[in-house]
Amino acid sequence: MKSDQKTLAGFVEELASKSPVPGGGGAAALVGALGVALGSMVCNLTVGKKKYAEHETRLHEILVEATSLQQALIAMIDEDAEHFLPLSRAYGLPQGTEAEKTKREQVLEQALKDACSVPARIVEVCRKAIDLHAAIVDRGSRLVISDVGCGVQFLKAALICGELNVTVNLAMIKDKVFVQRMRETVHRQVEEGKIVADRVYASVESALA
């Protein structure tokens, strides 16, 4: 069954179980999706209100982009899990002869690189979603502005967990050029994202003070 068709109770129980997937990566994708959704909710509760008419066009644009990011994150819950089996199989390959050892190393290297791809995209998508929240916090209805604050906290947590899951895989990859490039790309997005998220959250706190 696709994860997005599982019940909340079922998914949380499966996460808590000793089943290796879903794990932190898939959960981060879901938390990111919940964060994006809160931003969309604020847009949906603002459009059509006379008081915010000047922001109407921009809010509709944001909603289109947010919906696309939300769907991408929901899909990543399963995409992240799909990389687990090849990685687990690669670890289990025989390493009796030199030829087997070389083969195993090659397969494992590729499986590890593949396993980085989804958490790296979680970082990329959450980074974009944090920018959307920065646009929403200046335009959304004051009545639900706290939801932008919650959304951005979830996105920040998902961003950090995305990087953590990239780091775990990078630690075992031998291709130093790949490792350095991936680490730098992801880390830059996380650092930028955290700064913007904290700024958005501070705006929400000011609006409520």
Added chain:
Amino acid sequence: MKSDQKTLAGFVEELASKSPVPGGGGAAALVGALGVALGSMVCNLTVGKKKYAEHETRLHEILVEATSLQQALIAMIDEDAEHFLPLSRAYGLPQGTEAEKTKREQVLEQALKDACSVPARIVEVCRKAIDLHAAIVDRGSRLVISDVGCGVQFLKAALICGELNVTVNLAMIKDKVFVQRMRETVHRQVEEGKIVADRVYASVESALA
């Protein structure tokens, strides 16, 4: 339908919609439950392993407590939503005469106090769950230690959002004694929880370095 029986896709879409519930409070309860679940997963993947035999008894105790906190958080998704309607009704009460105004103020005051109760409990439960993660990070299998890092980031985000949702309601409550007591209790737990969560996350990073 109870929220825990909704599909992930359905819940996220409902969150993004202009329906006022679920909102940031309910989403925070879910994110907290996902955080607790990751800690339980690490316990479940550690118990029975010879290498960690010395921690077996404590890990089983942690699992019992974590399961109870996880269930409490899942239940709070709906409990938070249940306070919305009385609050919305209170705002809509007539305020034509002095007697009506007084009546409305009383009903509204109580509805606001009630609406604080679930986010305050989200804070309390996430605070406890962060302490469990502090116990897990020293005992859990190194192979899945990154999941403790993800768990604690989700709990920290849920903790902060719990406080934000308390703050929103407190801002409109007239009973200053109630406001001050609630604000102090919640804020202390959030500050303590953030410190412990950051410490747990730093331990995870050290273990992976």
